[in-house]
Amino acid sequence: MKNENQTMLSFSHAAVGYGEKVVLQDVSFQVKKGEYVALIGSNGTGKSTLIKCVSGLLPLTGGEIEICGKNSRKLKARERAQMVAVVPQSYYVDYDFTVEDIVMMGRNPYIDFRHRESQEDREIAERAMKLTKTDMFRNRLYNQLSGGERQRVILARAITQQPDIILLDEPTSALDLHHQIEVMELIRQLNEKEHITVLAVLHDINLASRFCSRIVILKDGKVKADGPPREIINRREIIPIRVMDEKQTAKPLRIHVICGEKGGVRILEQLTNMGHFVSAGVVNRESDDAEICEYLGSQGLRLIPSRQ
Numbered sequence: 001m002k003n004e005n006q007t008m009l010s011f012s013h014a015a016v017g018y019g020e021k022v023v024l025q026d027v028s029f030q031v032k033k034g035e036y037v038a039l040i041g042s043n044g045t046g047k048s049t050l051i052k053c054v055s056g057l058l059p060l061t062g063g064e065i066e067i068c069g070k071n072s073r074k075l076k077a078r079e080r081a082q083m084v085a086v087v088p089q090s091y092y093v094d095y096d097f098t099v100e101d102i103v104m105m106g107r108n109p110y111i112d113f114r115h116r117e118s119q120e121d122r123e124i125a126e127r128a129m130k131l132t133k134t135d136m137f138r139n140r141l142y143n144q145l146s147g148g149e150r151q152r153v154i155l156a157r158a159i160t161q162q163p164d165i166i167l168l169d170e171p172t173s174a175l176d177l178h179h180q181i182e183v184m185e186l187i188r189q190l191n192e193k194e195h196i197t198v199l200a201v202l203h204d205i206n207l208a209s210r211f212c213s214r215i216v217i218l219k220d221g222k223v224k225a226d227g228p229p230r231e232i233i234n235r236r237e238i239i240p241i242r243v244m245d246e247k248q249t250a251k252p253l254r255i256h257v258i259c260g261e262k263g264g265v266r267i268l269e270q271l272t273n274m275g276h277f278v279s280a281g282v283v284n285r286e287s288d289d290a291e292i293c294e295y296l297g298s299q300g301l302r303l304i305p306s307r308q
């Protein structure tokens with residue numbers, strides 16, 4: 001029986017780079033069992049690089065990473081894949097695999113190459129497809145699916161892997177607001193109901209604060225901030241933006257943008273592309289981020305950023 005307080009991922013003075021280029025200098029933080037942690041930072045701060053280190057694609061140049069208490073340097077690929085599943089930013093396949101083929105690949109770490117998958121393997125994949133609602137297009141070609149459908153298939157593959165930890169690298173970056181929420185809800189469900197520990201690279205601090213239990217901000221190769229969303233969004237480098245309707249009659253809602261963050265700009269672009277109207281005013285610090293996405297789905301809005 002695993003201890004609820006168990007450390008699932010531990011970064012201890014982790015350092016890594018590409019050749020001469022140092023990307024992460026000294027990263028230290030831990031992720032406990034059952035946590036849903038967002039990893040946030042500006043472009044090029046090394047979020048994907050950190051994910052690559054955990055998934056074994058990139059060796060550390062200094063420090064240590066422990067996965068479920070085991071030194072990551074000593075893990076064999078199969079052993080690592082039984083503990084950690086990775087959902088990349090985008091996943092393309094050269095061959096015409098069906099959805100079911102892709103999901104079954106999640107069983108590879110458990111199946112000896114001389115054997116075929118067992119009935120139990122098929123049942124595990126079946127359950128993952130039902131959970132992600134991908135079972136209805138199981139026979140369709142993966143490459144012919146929409147971005148949102150593909151993301152659900154890759155999540156189904158990750159669930160089929162039966163990992164202790166799921167690492168997600170910008171899982172919603174190619175999706176519109178509606179599908180972002182859908183995928184984030186699904187990840188939350190995996191975290192809460194399937195008890196999978198989650199570390200997700202996200203660009204949108206609003207999504208992070210709505211769904212995650214903790215936010216870790218990377219800057220200059222180190223951890224710049226680490227704490228619960230409420231604590232993080234009150235920091236000076238987070239800009240609150242107010243959203244109102246044309247007549248300024250709607251309840252003011254607020255979103256947050258990290259200075260220089262591409263995710264923040266993306267939110268603004270998405271909203272203005274929807275033809276919305278902007279109004280500036282007082283930031284309502286009491287309003288709930290979660291309201292924003294639901295509200296925007298039903299109202300016409302435009303934005304003016306306002307610093308406090």
Ligand SMILES: Nc1ncnc2c1ncn2[C@@H]1O[C@H](COP(=O)(O)OP(=O)(O)OP(=O)(O)O)[C@@H](O)[C@H]1O
Nearest residue numbers: 018021023041042043044045046047048049050201
């Ligand atoms: N294969 C590589 N070879 C050399 N440099 C690389 C390589 N991959 C990434 N980098 C560099 O390492 C730095 C960190 O990249 P990384 O992709 O980890 O950043 P990120 O925080 O995930 O960025 P983004 O938010 O844009 O996705 C960047 O400066 C990038 O140019």
